Amino acid sequence: MRSHRTVFSKFLRVAVPAVALALGLAAQGAPALAQKAEKPTLTLGVGGKPLLYYLPLTIAERNGYFKEEGLDVTINDFGGGAKSLQALIGGSIDAVTGAYEHTIRMQAKGQDIVSVIELGRYPGIVLVVQKDKAAKYKSVADLKGAKVGVTAPGSSTNFFVNFLLAKQGLKPDDVSYIGVGGGASAVAQMKRGEIDAMANLDPVITKVESDGDAVVLADTRTEEGNQKIFGGANPAAVLYLKRDFVAANPVTTQKLTNAFYKSLKWLEKASPEDVAKVVPEEYLLGDKTLYLAAVKASKPTYSITGVIPEIGMKNALNMLVEFDPELKSATIDLPKTFDGTFVKKASETIK
The missing domain is CATH 3.40.190.10 (Periplasmic binding protein-like II)
Incomplete structure (x- = not known):
């Protein structure tokens, strides 16, 4: 009997600390699974929100993906991408859903702007x-x-x-x-x-x-059109932010990226009719049949992976160099225009 008690007490001496350690580690790991955004309330700029170019933004908003990520996002529609960029540089907004090429142009001007997820693989212009x-x-x-x-x-x-x-x-x-x-x-x-x-x-x-x-x-709504005009894919809309904001707010940036990645996954399977049900009535321009046709025509433009391919970056730079003298003489570090770590993490956790 005594031998059984001895064995049992030895078991407790080993098992209890082990269980406590496991519980402690689980408790330490729990916040990683549900980290809070450093800046849960933020403002996002866009230039022409009703355009299908920015449809992933409207989907994230209307389907509640920002809220799912614990974010309270106010969207300011500036009517043009250049105005959104100005607002970001000026500090009145935190992030922009805008054209990828702005990240290249701003690097040439000494402004460190980085994109974190590709929303459009073709411009659709x-x-x-x-x-x-x-x-x-x-x-x-x-x-x-x-x-x-x-x-x-x-x-x-x-x-x-x-x-x-x-x-x-x-x-x-x-x-x-x-x-x-x-x-x-x-x-x-x-x-x-x-x-x-x-x-x-x-x-x-x-x-x-x-x-x-x-x-x-x-x-540029089709693969053929992009091949003819640019020689291949040319990134369109992306989510971009100031690099110092990303460094100071990595969890917030991840949650924003997650919301947009959910939009891309939703759009991948959605029909034009599904889209029409989600967007505001005024986006239809008074003609639902026309809007359905427009969505169908623009469907190929949306990114599948959220990742900007290297050839796409090069095509975007080549386009800008063609007409911008400042960029012809500038040394551009293209990898710095896109940080793929956030979309990679999103793809690993969101199916």
Whole structure:
């Protein structure tokens, strides 16, 4: 009997500390599973939120992915990507859903901006001409002297036209740029003939096309179009932030990335009808059938992995160098424009 008690007491001396140690380790590990954001309340900027270019943002908002991550996100729509960038640099917002090329341009200007997840693998930008003027403007080379609408001066739509002009030996100031936004105003100005051409995105493009108001000159909504224009993929919308914000708020950055990664996974399986049910009514531009067609046309543009491929970075830089003298003389460290650690972690935990 005594021998049994001796064995049992030895068991307790070994087992109890082991269990306590295991429980202690579990308790230490628990916060890692449910870490709190350093900055749970933050402001995110975007330039033209109703555009399908930024659909992953609307999905994250409307499907509650930010809230799932414990974030209270206020979205400021500045009407153009350049204005969102200015707000980030100025410190009035914390993050931007905007064009990847801004990270390259800001590096050349000494501003350390980094993207953490790719939302669009193709720009989805389309250059059209007003149908009544199509006989005059048969190609990009004919646009010299034209009034060209873009979402906003300094935006990705502006850069796209600059690039197309440069390929034809023209300069940015060979045309007059007019900011038309990314919604009903852009459609109205094209219909009224107030602009000769326009670089914009869906659903605006599908609207002016289907109404017979425009003729397409260049289209980056498809793999074929990107191959023809850029020689391959060219990153579009990304989530970008100041690098010092990322360093000071890694958990917040991870949670933002997680929310957008959930959007990409949702979009991968969603039908145009699913999308139409989620977005605000005003995004449909009063024509649900048209919106469904626009979503279908833009579906290939969204990133599958959230990772910016090396060739995509190079294509984006090559596009900018084509027309931006400052970048021609700048030394750009492309790997610094994208930190893939956050999306890698998201992909490992979100299925």
